[in-house]
Amino acid sequence: MKEKRRGKNRTGDFRLAERVSLVLLGQDAWEPPRLGNVAAFRLARGSSGRPELLPVGNSAFSSSYGGRADLEFLAIQTPWILLMKEGEELDARGVAILRDLVSSEPSCAWDVAIESMVEKEILSSFEWVTTPDLCSLLGAKGRRYYSLEPRLLPSNALWALTGGENDPFDLASVVLPSLDRRPSPLVIRRRLPDNHGSERSSTPSDLRLFLDGHARHFDDTRFCPHFQWPWTSYLTMRKEHIEAVEKGMAEGWGNPEMATQALSYMVRFGLYEEAHSFSSKIPEPWMKSAPGLAQMAALVALASGRLEEAEKLLPSRQEAASLSGSIRLNMAKLLLVLGRDQEAVLCLRDLARDAMEKGQQAHELEAMAGRIEANGGKRASLGACVIARDEEAHIGNCISSLGRVMDEILVVDTGSLDRTREVAASLGARVEEFSWAGDFSQARNFALDVATCDYVLMLDADEYLSPEHLLNLHVLKALLPVQSPMAFRLPIAHIQTRHNWLVFVRAINPKLEKEAVRIIPRISGVRYRGKIQEEVETSLAQCGVAVANVAASDVTIFHDPFSRSERIRRKLPLYDAIPEPSLTVALAAVAEYASSGEIEGLLKWLWILHDRFGQMSSVWPYCVSLARFLEARDPDRACLLYSELTGLQPVASEALLGLAGLLVKLGRLEELRGxxxxxxxxxxxxxxxxxxxxxxxGVTTALEGDLSRAADLVGAALAEDPGSLLAQGARFLLLVMARELESALWALEDMAGLLCLGVPEGQGDLHRLIQLLEQVTGALKARGFHTESSMLFAAAQWLERILSQEIPSQKDNALRG
Structure with missing residues (x-):
């Protein structure tokens, strides 16, 4: 076999000039691309109107025809011709692909991907799709698009090149009906200087367009597929435009980046059937030139149950060697999911070796390969168990997100009065009924008992698995240990932003809430404990089962945070029935009561945290929250609680500020001195x-009699934030204490400016001071600035004493001006 591969069929055993000639299309003389000694000819229209060949440079064309030849003459001696136009070139990879294509005898016409550039004048007409400022700084990458043309032909097809009065010639007439046209991975690129697109300013801006919505500024009805598709136009496209993208792609316009953008969106939201329809129309050369796009198409095929199609899209191990590390890692994952374990191990070991040669960490790659080998080609089964009650609105999304990964989907219904059971059964789930006894552990353990798989994934009915992590979920299942069972802790999050903008799909960043053990082995002794906030970690530890963490970038469980109000309402009495709650239960009760808006129940559980677990630093922030709630209900008790916390790090500063603010609001400024x-x-x-x-x-220092140092401290506060109403109020207080009433009036005018209030005119400075003080204090109270208004009230009391001559004059003029 080795000798046969080294024979004449090897690509490198011939000179390229012996297999292909270059034919340039166009009347004007221009420098052809350099392809070694490959003969170059220019195809032009002669004076008679007939196409003629003209030699270019030092070509192999015979001069016996006077430097000109009709197409009937056998001027070209190679079996293949490559047609090129002005400004086009082949890069090193293109030359290698060309050598491979012309190594065989001509039996077809090869379609080639032709890269073109959209000019800035054309870009400006896309304002209804995007905005000019997206085009203003674009180089070649942002303006390129691709079309497929028959450019690599058998040389005997040259006579079929005909055209109208103008160049370029009509390439659609090149291929005879009897000659097959096949797509090739060859790409002919543009040799153009970088151009910076439209320089016009944009109205609206891209940010404004994103915030306001596309329809507010542009007419979407003008969107159609009949134009040259630049990469630029997809930056602000949305889901409803994918259909037009697909139509345009079928007509030969577009590029791999555009297809990747649309396909990524559909994969992100689990639209696998739509994605498969889209991917089936992607030109084969794009799959060859963009391995990431091919991998995404393979994932779509896998997700829709088309395993053979997914396998065909994978490159060979030799082809993968030149690809990026992330693409090769995804290839190893796909091989594993498709049951090609040994190939997956080889791919992972290749990756690990390359990583170590670059000085990078490779232990995770080695560990993954080791886990594949440890399973010895066997697979553990994985089922999903969902505890549900009255979840008709959510159970469908939960089950649908499990795709084709689970070997079993079990729904344990605890007494639904709606159509939860019917919806679950219609989606292929096995439904078991369980009489609810106010104990979540009982329901979970019942699910473990009636399940049939080796491992169980526990989900709530309003939870679902991230669609974009489907491949990683397949991999996680394939790596479940067969011999030594493990459990897995998964991240749980919710989506903060929803929109249908393709390019911003990655901006839908999940908000991580917590991590929880959700995949557990069904072995003897593994049981849930606790009526509420049930946990399984204790029994896992007793059974010697290790728990591994799954990264949020690998698999994430999502839930709808707005769907839980009724579920929380049902759970609250269960918390109150627990006589000796654990810290975990108490923290969960605080979160649930806070979410429900039940303030009395929240205060009760905050006190439980304080009384039972107050010595733990993780509880101290909750104690600060308790003190804040008590400020209006029991201020004396709030002061005592704040005082307890002022000596505890890391909440000391927060407690100190809370206590100081409360003392100001209570009018007990003298207590600041302690x-x-x-x-x-x-x-x-x-x-x-x-x-x-x-x-x-600063206020404390002023009360101690050092107005100069107090001025420095308040000045430092204003330097940090000149717009702080609290610091401005303290400034007014200090100026009143210093009897600098003119400067105090200026301070009040500054506060009025911050509050957008009018300043009274005339009637004397003192009268204006008192009038403005009442106006600013009233505005602060009306707008909820209670501490700031209390600061001004304290200043008003000082002012009254000064005017009544009840306190001696202060001589310190540090605050003048």
């Missing part, structure tokens, strides 16, 4: 907290 401001490290505080901290410290 607080230890020097103990807090200011550099570690965010700007808002630092500003408040310096403000309260």
């Amino acid at each position: 607080l230890e401001w020097e103990r807090v490290e200011l550099t570690e505080l965010p700007v808002e907290q630092k500003t408040a901290f310096l403000t309260y410290w």
Whole structure:
């Protein structure tokens, strides 16, 4: 076999010039691309109107015809011809592909992907799709598009080249009906200088367009597939445009990036049947030139149950060697899912070796290969178990997200009064009924008992698996240990933003909420415990089952945060029935009561956290929240609680600020003098907290009689945030204490400006001061700035004493001006 491969059929055993000639299309003389000694001819229209061949440079064309030849003459001696136009070229990869294509005898015409560039004048007409500022800084990549043309032909097809009065010739007439046209991976690229598209300013901006919505600014009814598709036009396309993209692609316009953008969107949202229809229309040369696109198409085929089609889209191990690491890793995953374990191991080992040669970590790749080998070609079965009650609105999405991965889908219904059971059964789930006894562990353990698979994935009815992670879920299933069972902890999140903009699909970033053990082995001794906030980790540890973490980038469980109100309402009495709640249960109860808006229940569980677990640092932030709730209900108790927390890091600064603010609101400013401001490290505080901290410290210092230092502290606070109403109120208080009433009036005018209030005119400065003080204080109260209004009220009391001559004059003029 080795000797046969080294024979005459090997691509590198011939000179390219012996197999192909270059035919340039066009009247004008221009420099042809350099392809070694390949003969070059120019096909032009002669004076008689007939196409003629003219030699270009030092070609192999015989001069016996006077430097000109009719097409009937056998001027070209090679079996193949390659047609090219001005500005086109082949890169090194293209030359290699060309050598491979012309190594065999001509039996077909090869279609070639022709890269073209959209000019800036054309780009400006796409404003109804995008906006001009997207085009303003685009180079060649942003303006390119592709079409398929028959360019690599048998030389005897040259006579069929005909055309109208103008060049280029009509290439559609090149191929005879008897000659097959086949797509090739060859790409002829443009040799154009980079051009920066339209320079016009954009109205609206792309950000405005994204925030407002496309229809507000542009007429979508003008969208049609009959134009040259530049990559640019897809930056702000949306789901409803995919159909037009598909039509345009079928007409020969578009490029791999455009197809990848549309396909990525459909995969992201689990639209696998639509994605398969789309991917079936992608030209084969694009699949060859864009391995990532081919992999995505393979994933779509896998997700829709077309395994043979998925296998055909995978490159060979030799072809994969030149691809990027991420593409090769996905290839190994696809091989594993398709049951080609040994090939997957070889691919992973190749990746690990390359990574180590580059000085990169490879232990995860080696570990994955080791787990495949440890299973010895066997597979553990995986089923999904869903506990449900009155979940008709959500159970369908949950089951549908499981795709073709699960060997079994089991729904345990705990007493639904709606169509939960019917919907689940219609989607292929096995439904088992369980009498609800107020104990989640009982329901989970019942599911474990009636399930039949080796492993179980536990889901809630309003949860679903991320569609874009389908391949990784397949891989996770294939890697489940057969001999030594393991459990897996998965991330649980919810989607924060929903939209249908293709390019921004990755901006739908999930908000991670928690991680929980959700995949567990069905072995003796593994049981859930706890009526609510049930856990299985204790029994897993007792059974010697290790728990591995699954990264959010691999598989994520999503849920709808707005669907849980009724479920939470049913759970709240279960929390209250627990006599000795654990920390986990108490924290969950706080979260559930807060979500439901039940303030009395929330306060109860915050006190449970304080009383039972108050010595734990993880609970201290909840104690700060408790003190905030108590400010209006029981301020004295809130002060005591804040005082307890001022000596505890890392909540000391937050508690100190809370206590100071409450004392100001209560009018108990003298008590600020007992607080230890020097103990807090200011550099570690965010700007808002630092500003408040310096403000309260300055007021405390003023009350201690050092107005000069107080001025420095409040000035530092204003330097951090000149718009802080709290610091501006403290500034007014200090100026009143210093009897600088003219400057105090200026401070009030600054506060009025921040509140967008009018300033009273005339009638004397003192009268204006009092009138403006009432106006600003009233505005602060009306807008919920209670601490700030209390600061001004304290200043008003000082002002009243000064005017009544009840306190001696202060001589410190540090705040003048």
